Amino acid sequence: xxxxxxxxxxxxxxxxxxxxxxxxxxxxxxxxxxxxxxxxxxxxxxxxxxxxxxxxxxxxxxxxxxxxxxxxxxxxxxxxxxxxxxxxxxxxxxxxxxxxxxxxxxxxxxxxxxxxxxxxxxxxxxxxxxxxxxxxxxxxxxxxxxxxxxxxxxxxxxxxxxxxxxxxxxxxxxxxxxxxxxxxxxxxxxxxxxxxxxxxxxxxxxxxxxxxxxxxxxxxxxxxxxxxxxxxxxxxxxxxxxxxxxxxxxxxxxxxxxxxxxxxxxxxxxxxxxxxxxxxxxxxxxxxxxxxxxxxxxxxxxxxxxxxxxxxxxxxxxxxxxxxxxxxxxxxxxxxxxxxxx
Ligand SMILES: Cc1cc2nc3c(=O)[nH]c(=O)nc-3n(C[C@H](O)[C@H](O)[C@H](O)COP(=O)(O)OP(=O)(O)OC[C@H]3O[C@@H](n4cnc5c(N)ncnc54)[C@H](O)[C@@H]3O)c2cc1C
Numbered sequence: 001x002x003x004x005x006x007x008x009x010x011x012x013x014x015x016x017x018x019x020x021x022x023x024x025x026x027x028x029x030x031x032x033x034x035x036x037x038x039x040x041x042x043x044x045x046x047x048x049x050x051x052x053x054x055x056x057x058x059x060x061x062x063x064x065x066x067x068x069x070x071x072x073x074x075x076x077x078x079x080x081x082x083x084x085x086x087x088x089x090x091x092x093x094x095x096x097x098x099x100x101x102x103x104x105x106x107x108x109x110x111x112x113x114x115x116x117x118x119x120x121x122x123x124x125x126x127x128x129x130x131x132x133x134x135x136x137x138x139x140x141x142x143x144x145x146x147x148x149x150x151x152x153x154x155x156x157x158x159x160x161x162x163x164x165x166x167x168x169x170x171x172x173x174x175x176x177x178x179x180x181x182x183x184x185x186x187x188x189x190x191x192x193x194x195x196x197x198x199x200x201x202x203x204x205x206x207x208x209x210x211x212x213x214x215x216x217x218x219x220x221x222x223x224x225x226x227x228x229x230x231x232x233x234x235x236x237x238x239x240x241x242x243x244x245x246x247x248x249x250x251x252x253x254x255x256x257x258x259x260x261x262x263x264x265x266x267x268x269x270x271x272x273x274x275x276x277x278x279x280x281x282x283x284x285x286x287x288x289x290x291x292x293x294x295x296x297x298x299x300x301x302x303x304x305x306x307x308x309x310x311x312x313x314x315x316x317x318x319x320x321x322x323x324x325x326x327x328x329x330x331x332x333x334x335x336x337x338x339x340x341x342x
Contacts, residue, residue, distance in 0.1 A: 015043025018158030020321030037130035041120035042113030055190035056112040061105040062314035081115040083221040087202030094208030110222040154301035160283035184235035186284035194271040296327035
């Protein structure tokens, strides 16, 4: 027999948007639970931990512009869960490298997901729990998973747009909104080089070829010693090869890395490059999104949150989660303006 679990609010997704929404609602006295399909929190603020090393293979760093997120980041800094990442970054345009350290960038320590692991510890979260459908029955939300059923007066869906769409009935406004958003894939390669590379920067935005970004993971604070690099392919290349085998993708990305190193380190013999892991982010970034911060129907007890509504980055996802809780619990639908992201 299926278990039925009752809460005031069910949040679907334990990325930064869902965890922020759940924290905000709990602080307002709601009985909240979070349902997460993976084995842990963090979503795309992810770290791959393996015996052969550790790599932040999703979000690389974050910035903090809004008063709300600045206050949150300050709290994480005080708690030692986040640190500034002040290493030089380069931009490669195909001919020239421009290196700078201009912007304030932050990372979780010792892993990108560390602040979210800390937030998650204070919440009721059911992991390995994939929501398959949400619907209204007798004035309550019914949330189905493979094994159990949850009921709640209110629900916040904090997932990438295509995964949000997949849960909703086709005839509702929320479904139409999620369907209109476009999210692009990203292939990520995690590798190790046999000896340090003498590059004058720790990471680079690449505006030519297959890659869009590469970073020396161990240049981030409190990472273990090692020569671990993360490479991201462009959205166009990832889309074109989204169904390619991981072996093929790995080989193509390593070749591209070597090509760039040969340009950046002319005359040097390159160290051995050992590809370790490949990850396909099917819904990495929103390319077309509503600049709404949150989409809420307080009278129906429904809100959608996530980066796709709020600029496609960590800070936007945080603001979106906060705004979703406020919209449902305080009927405050003006959160976009308050969060300063509008
Ligand atoms: C390769 C890459 C690089 C990036 N680089 C940066 C960067 O440098 N700076 C920056 O600010 N942002 C960056 N981003 C974007 C940033 O990671 C996201 O904006 C942010 O993490 C999104 O948070 P979220 O909570 O909206 O969604 P997610 O983090 O995607 O959280 C959604 C959660 O829902 C879970 N889930 C999905 N479906 C279900 C279901 N049916 N039932 C239950 N749970 C489900 C997922 O497992 C996940 O944990 C990057 C993203 C990627 C992929």
